[in-house]
Amino acid sequence: MGDFDDPDDNSDQTGLKSFSTTSTILEDGDVFQGDKIKPEVMPERARELDAIHSAIEPAGRGENPRNLFIYGKPGQGKTAAVLLKRDQFADFADQEDLNVTIVYIECNSANKSYHVLTTALKKLKGLDRKPRGQTLDNLYSDLFEYMNEHGGTYIYLLDEIDRIKDTSDDELNILYKLPRAYSSEELDDDVGCSVIGISNDRRFKSELSPRIKDALYESEVDFPPYTVDQLTQILYRRAAAGLHDTTLTYDDGEVVGIDSSVVTERVVRTCASSAERERGSARQAIDLLGQAATIAHDERTEAVTVEHVEAAKQEVNKNYIKNMLNDHTADDLLTLCGLLYLEARGETPARTNEIHTYYSTYAKSVDETPLVQRRMRDRLQDLKLTGVINLEKVAGGQRGGERWEGELSIPLDETIDILLSDDSYAPRYGHIAEEIASELR
Numbered sequence: 001m002g003d004f005d006d007p008d009d010n011s012d013q014t015g016l017k018s019f020s021t022t023s024t025i026l027e028d029g030d031v032f033q034g035d036k037i038k039p040e041v042m043p044e045r046a047r048e049l050d051a052i053h054s055a056i057e058p059a060g061r062g063e064n065p066r067n068l069f070i071y072g073k074p075g076q077g078k079t080a081a082v083l084l085k086r087d088q089f090a091d092f093a094d095q096e097d098l099n100v101t102i103v104y105i106e107c108n109s110a111n112k113s114y115h116v117l118t119t120a121l122k123k124l125k126g127l128d129r130k131p132r133g134q135t136l137d138n139l140y141s142d143l144f145e146y147m148n149e150h151g152g153t154y155i156y157l158l159d160e161i162d163r164i165k166d167t168s169d170d171e172l173n174i175l176y177k178l179p180r181a182y183s184s185e186e187l188d189d190d191v192g193c194s195v196i197g198i199s200n201d202r203r204f205k206s207e208l209s210p211r212i213k214d215a216l217y218e219s220e221v222d223f224p225p226y227t228v229d230q231l232t233q234i235l236y237r238r239a240a241a242g243l244h245d246t247t248l249t250y251d252d253g254e255v256v257g258i259d260s261s262v263v264t265e266r267v268v269r270t271c272a273s274s275a276e277r278e279r280g281s282a283r284q285a286i287d288l289l290g291q292a293a294t295i296a297h298d299e300r301t302e303a304v305t306v307e308h309v310e311a312a313k314q315e316v317n318k319n320y321i322k323n324m325l326n327d328h329t330a331d332d333l334l335t336l337c338g339l340l341y342l343e344a345r346g347e348t349p350a351r352t353n354e355i356h357t358y359y360s361t362y363a364k365s366v367d368e369t370p371l372v373q374r375r376m377r378d379r380l381q382d383l384k385l386t387g388v389i390n391l392e393k394v395a396g397g398q399r400g401g402e403r404w405e406g407e408l409s410i411p412l413d414e415t416i417d418i419l420l421s422d423d424s425y426a427p428r429y430g431h432i433a434e435e436i437a438s439e440l441r
């Protein structure tokens with residue numbers, strides 16, 4: 001750490017801070033970068049790992065593995081847990097010389113049965129690119145032919161399975177075909193096949209046809225949001241891996257804290273509680289600690305403090321909101337503006353017709369023809385899906401019936417701030433955000 005650069009050396013005169021090859025705080029910043037580092041242990045998810053284990057294990061005995069559906073909100077370790085079990089099983093299969101192939105497919109970039117199939121074929125056959133110009137029927141034949149020819153058992157891990165939107169009939173839907181392939185005539189009797197589907201969309205299941213549901217939902221496991229204690233444990237391990245002079249402390253073989261000259265347990269817990277309040281996402285907790293450490297490094301201080309965490313919180317929140325908004329269409333964002341206006345006036349939960357009034361004004365202000373109320377409600381549903389808003393059906397007052405009411409689930413000030421000043425949003429939504437902000441004063 002001796003060669004750490006002097007913060008004052010020449011930055012005052014030139015405005016140019018010196019580069020540094022080292023940091024007193026960060027030993028390996030990559031540990032906090034997105035999902036780059038895969039955890040090697042996940043004691044917080046023992047129950048859920050066991051469920052994945054039970055689904056896969058029959059393959060070790062030459063039996064057909066079970067189809068499994070995994071549900072949980074973003075950042076709950078679903079992907080990490082599945083990949084951890086995949087790697088553990090792959091090692092075991094190597095040792096035991098088992099003919100089991102596990103194929104992991106991210107469905108957000110393969111959002112139709114067709115794309116999932118071509119991705120699977122590319123991976124299985126080791127092709128340079130996905131097969132093109134074939135019918136779905138041909139692709140299925142190709143896949144099953146490959147599986148029959150090479151034999152063994154195939155486990156397909158379909159991440160973000162809810163992104164698969166097919167207009168084709170059930171018979172050709174991959175979510176019907178793959179989970180029941182084992183008992184169909186298309187696979188030889190000694191070839192095994194199963195699907196582990198991962199989703200953070202509760203609605204997905206209820207929208208599936210009964211046939212697909214039956215095929216896919218042989219077993220199911222929920223990943224509940226992490227508690228503060230669990231997030232703290234996750235952060236202790238990350239801190240020990242990514243920060244200087246930081247080691248885990250144990251009691252009776254269990255991690256109970258950290259010993260560190262650059263971060264305190266209190267700082268770590270502050271990050272954990274903040275992430276827990278915001279939906280218990282491990283991704284968010286890790287980002288927060290990483291961002292706080294980066295701010296501390298940028299300031300060339302010797303330790304990460306609670307103040308660094310506070311500063312990081314704002315940064316991380318904004319990035320989260322921006323990422324959430326990035327997933328949405330222009331219609332979604334205009335709908336959101338309608339709700340933001342009511343939120344700024346303290347008039348939420350708001351009914352769909354109220355949101356529609358302001359949404360329509362804002363749509364016209366950017367030369368868009370407003371959607372009718374019913375179609376705008378679909379936009380609200382999409383905003384709900386990614387956690388931007390909360391939308392609930394409530395009993396409808398005197399005349400009976402039901403109506404929808406929405407409110408914002410993300411921080412109002414930061415959202416307005418993004419629409420006001422972020423380059424991707426300000427040109428189109430800046431004038432709307434200004435009007436909404438004026439309601440806050």
Ligand SMILES: Nc1ncnc2c1ncn2[C@@H]1O[C@H](COP(=O)(O)OP(=O)(O)OP(=O)(O)O)[C@@H](O)[C@H]1O
Pocket residue numbers: 034035036037038039041042043044045072073074075076077078079080081199200234282283286
């Ligand atoms: N128990 C844990 N221990 C260590 N790291 C964890 C744990 N749970 C989650 N993480 C980390 O948190 C981040 C988010 O986890 P992951 O991607 O598995 O969540 P997810 O539930 O699949 O989320 P999404 O639905 O958004 O894809 C990853 O970087 C992962 O390594």
